Amino acid sequence: MLASVWIFVLLTFGLVGVLADVHFGAAEYDDYNAGLYGDRPNQTYHSTDIMSPLFLINTWKKDAVAPGSHIFMSPSVGDQHRSPMIFSAKDLSLVYADPSWDGGTTANLQEYKGKKYITFWSGKDYIGWGSGGGIMLDENYRFFANVTTTDEFETGADSHEFQLTPDGTALVNNYYKIPYDMTPVNGPADSVLHDSAFQEIDIETGEALFTWKAKDHFELHESLNAYIFDADGGGWDWFHQNSIQKTPDGNYLISARHLCMLALINGTDGSRIWQLGGKKNDFKDLSGGRATKFGFQHNARFVDDTLREITFFDNNAEFSHSPTPKCDDACSRAVRVRLDYDAMTAELVQEFYHPKSVQAWAQGGVQPLPNGGALIAWGTVPSVTEVNAEGETVMELQLSPWATASGGRDGVSFYRVYKLDYTAYPPWGPSIACVNGTLYVSWNGATEVASWSLFGGQSSAILEAKNHVVPRAGFETAIEVDPSLELAFAQVHALDADGNALGSTDVVNLQTGEVLTVKVQLDKV
Secondary structure (H helix, E strand, O other), rough: OOOHHHHHHHHHHOOOOOOOOOOOOHHHHHHHHHOOOOOOOOEEOOOOOOOOOOOOEEEEOOOOOOOOEEEEEOOEOOEEEEEEEEEEOOOEEEEEEOOOOOOOOOOOOEEOOOOEEEEEEEEEOOOOOEEEEEEEEOOOOOEEEEEEOOOOOOOOEEOOOOEEOOOOEEEEEEEEEEEEEEEHHHHOOOOOEEEEEEEEEEEEOOOEEEEEEHOOOHHOOOOOOOOOOOOOOEEEOOEEEEEEEOOOOOOOEEEEEEHOOOEEEEOOOOOOOEEOOOOOOOOOOOOOOOOOOOOEEEEEEEOOOOOOEEEEEEOOOOOOOOOOOOOOOOOOEEEEEEOOOOOOOHHHHEEEEEOOOOOOOOEEEEEEEEOEEEEEEEEEOOEEEEEEOOOOOOEEEOOOOOOOOOOOOOOOOOOOHHHHHHHHOOOOOOOEEEEOEEEEOOOOOOOOOOOOEEEEEEEOOOEEEEEEEEEEOOOOEEOOHHHHHHOEEEEEEEEEEOOOEEEEEEEOOOOOOOEEOOOOOOOOO
């Protein structure tokens, strides 16, 4: 508790960050959720302007979690807007963040033409949708592409989806508005429809290989989002498509939040092949309704190429009306369903509820893990959990205090989160700062740093190894400089697990703290 009191003092007086990569545990649960550390607890660093979240770790059974070196997410931190972030799965320390990207949702690692790319959406967020493009960065964080819709859709790619396919294409979502006759749903003839669409885009050429619009294949009365005439022209968001996946045979699995259904779309004519859930459900439920009765869901994915099982996040609520935690009605869950296309049956395989029982009225995602478990992002509930195949929670963390229907807290959402193996070598070098004689070093984006080696000397141009190697201690590592070394200048080298030098910081003046960009003569590490 002493540590929590100290950090509370630091937060109160705006001095966050003198402790690197500190996270809270069970002892701080009440204070954290009472907001004593702020609505968006965060830490800053000496060697960079980046902020990262201070997680509350409620459960973490390190020996029981699934393999995977890093965790990808896009949180909002402090007054820093939502942006892509990568964390070490080993210690939950920050590895990479770039707040220069607006939006940053759906941070992921995907493959294009045999190479891996960091992908995420970036653009302008509106209420319930976005206008922007899908960003691709190579494994050295160099910009590769911004993939968006064709000129047919002026608003560009929406924030809900950016999925690469094995065909060298990308799937992008879109929300667009058109004048529309709403008399079929007892509205005026001169209203506005906020329709959903998607395109499959050739990444090289930007050409749309397939375009699909919901209004051409579904009927307005299928919507479970009650029609409300929007006088300011915003339109009726009747469909609200939020995920797309291309199948090996060229069709598309989509999720429509406001129809409370998943559908397989014909990749030739756009027609509906089958539908799971909603008013026109095609499947007999073998699980008493738990496989087909879901609501306002997100992130539907076939588990594998057999197309027999689907995972998705069942929000189970259009608006928040139950407390979180201790949800007592329409609680959210992660779902895995098995389909039999011959018998046209659906059967629940797995369902995972949050260990504290929550209702997430928006967003959310599920990543099936190799051990049969899942990594679950709980949407508007600021929590991530990992469960094993038996449903045991092996990790549960929060990014901010609980936000309830009545609490009005400015919480943080988790749209999707992924655990993946990842290696990266940034094109930029490590950063360094000197504060009161202590060195602080970090290397944004570097995954292979195991330790830091101190070099120093009386001249900024000639530095010698000081046989002082410090293990990496989170995103930023503090190095105490022994006064007996009588150093005027210092530089620090990043080393991998085998002791190989990966890169070096600039030189810092230990008296003034000034960072110098100079060429230096070095002896071996």
